[in-house]
Ligand code: ATP
């Protein structure tokens with residue numbers, strides 16, 4: 001016991017050993033929040049204040065929840081298996097699986113990932129003959145998710161104009177379709193679970209009495225619905241222990257609300273707010289850079305971090321000629337560090353956008369440095385894996401139209417687009433799933449689709465009593481998927497991935513047993529949708545870690561490379577725009593128009609800065625920051641300017657590893673780099689707003705005075721040359 005508390009400082013100890021009260025631990029990066037939360041669970045259990053049964057702990061990623069479980073079993077001798085530790089989505093899924101009937105779901109309900117959701121919306125628009133230019137599917141998904149995250153069903157959604165009215169109707173159609181297919185999207189997992197508890201008093205009471213202690217990590221990134229869900233569960237007297245850092249709130253674009261922290265303090269925590277200010281993770285220079293960066297944000301609860309670890313090394317900065325040069329630099333440094341004895345797993349390359357990983361991967365591969373990518377096109381999102389999973393899903397639930405359409409003609413079975421259109425039309429008319437409607441087809445379509453249905457039926461019989469891995473293998477072979485990729489020229493890697501899927505099934509069964517309602521197949525499919533990417537090949541290998549900054553939240557590494565620090569990339573132009581779109585959507589929902597008018601774009605930029613703060617504070621000993629003058633993105637070479645965030649790091653903390661190339665000789669073309677148009681005080685790298693194209697970043701300038709022109713990268717609206725005299729550009 002004393003061991004348990006031995007390595008805590010005074011405020012940490014106070015937090016861990018608080019009596020049964022609600023509490024908020026508001027503290028900066030690396031100050032031991034996660035450590036405190038885990039130790040508190042261990043302390044509560046080892047002092048017999050609660051059993052494993054009475055604890056509900058929510059963390060942000062599956063990785064974090066696994067780590068928490070592992071740390072717990074190291075701290076207290078208990079069986080952590082079966083404990084309710086997980087992500088919001090994971091825990092809601094678990095609850096819905098246990099009470100699927102009460103929740104109005106089929107036992108084998110499947111989860112739609114964001115790709116599946118998008119294709120479902122596209123299909124819906126097509127069936128209803130709706131112009132997808134007028135109602136872009138992505139926006140519609142966003143609209144639906146934003147509503148669900150506010151706890152608003154289509155029936156309650158308010159329409160303040162004709163356009164929104166139509167969107168609400170489409171939302172309703174989407175709900176009907178999901179119910180018909182027995183599938184739920186990510187936001188639905190939460191909403192459905194919330195509604196179930198809210199409506200079903202005895203059930204809610206059961207869980208309220210069960211969970212005596214509720215602990216939430218990364219509380220700053222909870223959204224309204226998650227907050228209400230927690231409130232419901234805490235309604236029976238449970239004590240909530242929330243830890244978070246407002247400076248690390250990075251999911252505002254998805255509806256997370258830092259305001260939850262203020263509300264929580266007001267409604268629950270009251271006197272029990274504990275601040276931790278000592279950082280145990282990073283050396284002084286790294287921390288100083290992080291503190292200096294985040295000071296530029298206006299919306300903060302305010303706190304300062306210190307460390308007694310000493311200044312450590314300066315932050316190394318490199319300006320590359322191109323993205324390839326940048327990758328070369330990073331990989332060379334890594335090889336040198338490995339030679340010096342640094343473990344590859346203790347090195348991470350972070351990027352703002354997943355698309356950046358390709359060049360880095362290429363270079364790592366070419367130089368034989370083992371690496372592992374988190375996120376991006378993750379294992380379970382690969383085409384061949386999704387095909388195999390779709391067959392498995394159909395075995396579990398024939399009404400799953402998304403799965404049906406994915407594989408009905410894959411590998412090709414001579415089922416044409418026309419036949420499928422007919423099938424979809426009659427399913428629509430009969431108000432049934434495609435699978436059920438198949439019998440209504442006649443002629444050639446009836447034959448080909450009929451053969452497919454028979455294939456699925458016989459697969460179901462053949463695999464009924466097979467263990468999961470053999471079932472997966474059987475499906476891959478008998479559906480023709482294996483053969484298809486064997487014949488494909490570039491199919492080798494896909495075949496290897498399919499083999500890996502069989503391995504994943506075996507590992508899964510070993511780890512989890514045939515647990516869960518609905519048996520191993522359903523649990524495995526759920527695992528595939530919720531835990532995508534965390535069971536890739538080579539787990540446990542000594543590999544350099546590649547991930548987006550979002551995915552790096554809560555983690556720490558000895559050496560961190562932050563790559564692509566360029567205006568428009570980090571801070572990200574789209575995210576500034578998307579962030580705005582998301583926020584505007586939300587404000588509209590919340591009728592906070594006055595506020596919307598007040599703050600154009602700044603919130604998006606502040607969120608980007610928090611993201612940069614998260615990136616910087618991942619590093620323990622050494623931090624690299626780099627940018628490139630040209631970069632290939634989405635098939636185009638872009639000319640870039642260094643990120644404004646680089647300027648926000650005090651120069652005395654930086655060690656520049658190369659001299660800046662002479663501007664005229666580089667990518668900025670026609671030597672115009674120096675020509676800063678005086679008009680309106682605009683300069684390179686500046687973020688500006690244009691009435692028609694939205695928010696953009698100035699990437700080059702040309703001419704002077706009345707001839708001055710600027711090239712602006714408007715993200716979604718593309719690259720534009722604008723004459724300053726005519727184009728009204730307002731600095732953001
Ligand atoms: P983040 O905001 O990034 O999630 P955090 O506040 O959750 O960070 P932790 O991950 O819990 O911080 O801790 C950061 C590091 O500091 C960990 O390696 C942890 O073990 C270590 N640490 C925390 N408290 C102490 C302490 N009192 N003594 C020594 N090391 C500590």
Ligand code: MG
Nearest residue numbers: 033034035554
């Ligand atoms: Mg943490």
